[in-house]
Amino acid sequence: MKHIARTVLNFIIKKFKCIEEKRHKYQIKSLLKKDLKELFCLYQPKLNLLDNSLSEFEALARIEYKNKIISPLFFIPLAEKFDLIHKIDYKIMELNMKLISELLNKNKDLEIKISFNVSIKTLERSDFIFEVTKLLKKYNLKGKYFEVEITETILIKNLDLFLEKIIKLKELELDVSLDDFTAGFSNFNLLALAPISKVKIDKSLLDNYNIKKGEIIYINLIKLINSLELCIVAEGVETESQLEFLKKQNINHAQGYLIGKPDLIEKFIL
16 A cells, blocks of 8 residues: 555656646746846856966856756757747847956956857858847947857758858957867868867866877877867866866866856956
8 A cells, every 4th residue: 555655656746847847948938038138147267278367268158037047958958949049149149248348348458258159050040140240339349359169060051151150250350169079979070161260179078088098089189179270178177187187288278167167257357
């Protein structure tokens, strides 16, 4: 009898959790369809391994809803599923252009660059370059303060269109980087074809640097990218030993929890 009661109770709990998850997804979907007032950014610094400076930061999207911080691991897949990812990308762009404008008003000599992710779906939209140009004009900024991190390059449908957009971003003085390189099925072809500035090597590769074959792969990937005269950002730096390994290689920047956890920009810039 106790076994039956426990089975029924477990079923009820699972059913309740399923209903709660569906309700939560519906609420987030509703937020994404509106003006995204709940969207904000935390920032993770990139350490310059040449001079130990912190002048570059990655903007990481978060949603605050009912006094809780919602991870992008939850709302980004929903935005992609319902074809709303461009709304997040455009909102993040504007938030960061507004931020840079405010920081420069306080200190016109401030050296800073903020990167933000842009999905392939957003990049391929006909209004993408228009939106970037419009926001730069709105906040009277040059593109040199920003870096676009391109994600999911394996999903590129039209290579010519992709390259055209990258060229236009470069004409607007924005840097362009390939994000999460070597994660999943990376598009190595873009290293030769796209006028990118940086390559961000995915954390998964650094996790295996202390295995002989993993070290060989990492070191030779660095040599390949350096031979193409591209900057390298090592992602996922979490230990001192990883940082020491990277310092011995010819790598430009390191990013990860050891360098700094995502936080408000005020934590890094007074």
